[in-house]
Amino acid sequence: MKTLRPRTLALVGGALLVLLAAPKLLPVYQLRLVTEAIIFALYAVSYNLLLGYAGLLSFGHAMFFGVGAFATAVALNHIAGLSLLSAMGLALLTTLLVGLTVGFLLLRVKGTPFSLLTLAFNALFLAIGVKWHTVTGGDDGLSLSAPKLHLGLGVLDPSNGPDIYYLTLVILGGALLFCWRFTRTAMGHSVLLLRENEERMRFLGYNTNVTRLILFVFTGVLAGLAGSFYTLLNAFVSLDAVSIDMTTKVLLMTYLGGTAAFLGPVLGAFFYTYVQDYLSNLTDNWPLIMGLIFIVMVLFAPGGLSGLGKDLAARLKRATTAD
Amino acid sequence: MGILRVSELKKDFSGLEVLVGVEFEVGQREKLAIIGPNGAGKTTLFNIISGKFPPTSGEVIFKGENINALPPHARARQGMARSFQITNLFQKLSVLDNVLAGVRSRRGMRHGMFHEPLRDHQLVAECETLLERVGLLDLRDTPVQELAYGQQRALELGVTLALEPELILLDEPTAGMSRQETEEATSMIKRVTESIACVIIEHDMNVVFSLADRIAVLHYGVILACGQPEEIRCDQRVKDAYLGEEES
Numbered sequence: 001m002k003t004l005r006p007r008t009l010a011l012v013g014g015a016l017l018v019l020l021a022a023p024k025l026l027p028v029y030q031l032r033l034v035t036e037a038i039i040f041a042l043y044a045v046s047y048n049l050l051l052g053y054a055g056l057l058s059f060g061h062a063m064f065f066g067v068g069a070f071a072t073a074v075a076l077n078h079i080a081g082l083s084l085l086s087a088m089g090l091a092l093l094t095t096l097l098v099g100l101t102v103g104f105l106l107l108r109v110k111g112t113p114f115s116l117l118t119l120a121f122n123a124l125f126l127a128i129g130v131k132w133h134t135v136t137g138g139d140d141g142l143s144l145s146a147p148k149l150h151l152g153l154g155v156l157d158p159s160n161g162p163d164i165y166y167l168t169l170v171i172l173g174g175a176l177l178f179c180w181r182f183t184r185t186a187m188g189h190s191v192l193l194l195r196e197n198e199e200r201m202r203f204l205g206y207n208t209n210v211t212r213l214i215l216f217v218f219t220g221v222l223a224g225l226a227g228s229f230y231t232l233l234n235a236f237v238s239l240d241a242v243s244i245d246m247t248t249k250v251l252l253m254t255y256l257g258g259t260a261a262f263l264g265p266v267l268g269a270f271f272y273t274y275v276q277d278y279l280s281n282l283t284d285n286w287p288l289i290m291g292l293i294f295i296v297m298v299l300f301a302p303g304g305l306s307g308l309g310k311d312l313a314a315r316l317k318r319a320t321t322a323d
Numbered sequence: 324m325g326i327l328r329v330s331e332l333k334k335d336f337s338g339l340e341v342l343v344g345v346e347f348e349v350g351q352r353e354k355l356a357i358i359g360p361n362g363a364g365k366t367t368l369f370n371i372i373s374g375k376f377p378p379t380s381g382e383v384i385f386k387g388e389n390i391n392a393l394p395p396h397a398r399a400r401q402g403m404a405r406s407f408q409i410t411n412l413f414q415k416l417s418v419l420d421n422v423l424a425g426v427r428s429r430r431g432m433r434h435g436m437f438h439e440p441l442r443d444h445q446l447v448a449e450c451e452t453l454l455e456r457v458g459l460l461d462l463r464d465t466p467v468q469e470l471a472y473g474q475q476r477a478l479e480l481g482v483t484l485a486l487e488p489e490l491i492l493l494d495e496p497t498a499g500m501s502r503q504e505t506e507e508a509t510s511m512i513k514r515v516t517e518s519i520a521c522v523i524i525e526h527d528m529n530v531v532f533s534l535a536d537r538i539a540v541l542h543y544g545v546i547l548a549c550g551q552p553e554e555i556r557c558d559q560r561v562k563d564a565y566l567g568e569e570e571s
């Protein structure tokens with residue numbers, strides 16, 4: 001049985017303190033960036049459960065992110081007196097239904113056809129977003145004013161930076177922990193079997209269609225949750241949330257961070273958010289530089305940032321044991 | 324009554340008749356070896372029995388029920404397990420994880436999102452017992468891709484046994500092994516399958532004669548002869564078709 005070493009405990013405790021104190025330490029704009037990075041961290045981790053853990057390359061993850069984002073805005077705009085948590089609940093339910101429907105239709109396809117069909121479904125949802133003007137606002141997007149969240153101890157206002165930060169930290173942080181634990185559960189083990197050898201799995205009594213569907217819906221709902229927070233953070237949602245760009249973004253984050261480690265996509269999300277922020281201040285052509293970084297990473301560090309970290313740790317260890 | 328009965332089994336692959344009316348029965352705890360030259364349809368027969376693809380016509384009866392329509396996973400859950408001729412494991416996962424995949428499946432812990440299998444001591448202990456039986460306990464944390472070939476074959480058997488099946492289909496369990504490895508593997512198979520019915524495809528006649536209670540000779544899609552090892556050894560048609568070829 002593994003027990004937490006004191007050093008790990010100290011690290012986790014320190015990180016937790018920094019995260020809790022962040023609103024006191026950071027200016028408003030910086031705090032917003034951290035909040036966004038946490039949202040994208042969940043988005044990327046959910047994506048990596050498909051890509052890194054199950055070996056399923058999807059080009060359609062933004063459909064879940066977008067559905068979660070739009071469902072939140074639509075629910076809050078159209079249902080009077082709806083509480084914040086109920087709006088999120090509705091958004092998750094909507095992504096769940098989308099995941100079940102699309103997942104069911106995609107069960108029979110694998111490999112490249114799977115990737116291309118997810119792209120097609122993403123395009124379909126984008127088209128719905130563009131055309132269904134009355135609901136989605138089309139190119140104009142939807143703005144909203146999120147209701148305050150009344151807790152026993154006080155009131156959280158999503159339009160206030162520190163409040164939305166804490167809300168994101170608690171709920172999405174919790175979701176991230178759940179994902180981490182997920183990788184060790186029976187279902188998490190089965191996801192690895194799916195990647196390694198689906199045929200053998202079937203001959204061992206697994207209905208792999210069920211495994212795939214559960215995973216697809218689970219990761220979709222997580223992406224939807226991230227999307228819902230994206231809407232709340234911006235008090236606005238546009239077609240950007242369901243665009244192919246949003247799908248590419250999660251792919252970049254995940255690869256930049258590394259698919260082989262659980263924390264890889266978290267690193268990738270923070271890296272991407274900050275680099276994008278920095279570059280877009282310098283030039284409008286920031287995607288060009290981001291693309292170059294991506295190419296260099298894929299060529300020279302295919303393990304991503306987490307891979308580089310592991311290499312470094314291994315070298316340090318060798319150096320210290322050599323002394 | 325036997326545990327498995329195959330009747331009038333036919334299989335066409337776009338006009339090519341691979342099986343043309345195969346019939347046999349396997350009794351409880353019986354070991355039936357299927358021998359025959361390459362291309363006789365042995366692996367096709369296994370694929371049909373285990374549900375990889377359906378027969379063109381004919382029936383597979385398992386424990387008294389026609390299972391033609393059942394997908395592979397449903398057959399596995401009813402107590403039929405198979406091993407593969409080409410090692411077919413979860414290469415990047417550890418030896419323990421591979422056996423665990425089978426044990427979890429049998430116990431219905433396939434998709435639980437709250438249960439952590441490696442923290443379940445009983446479950447892990449069960450896997451370790453199984454690994455001990457196939458001689459791999461020392462290697463429990465080694466990734467399969469780092470195992471020697473013979474060890475992978477042993478694990479193949481271990482994963483199959485993890486289902487605690489009533490019937491095992493073994494597809495050339497000693498293929499590619501040295502003489503010594505083959506002898507060890509044979510005695511291990513004998514030991515671990517003592518109370519289980521088996522259908523074994525095998526080319527090595529020493530293995531066949533030491534494991535099988537009965538032998539069926541498959542020749543160009545039909546069972547040429549089926550009987551006790553001694554009868555088969557002396558059967559003139561079998562000698563002409565198969566056994567003779569090896570000596571010449």
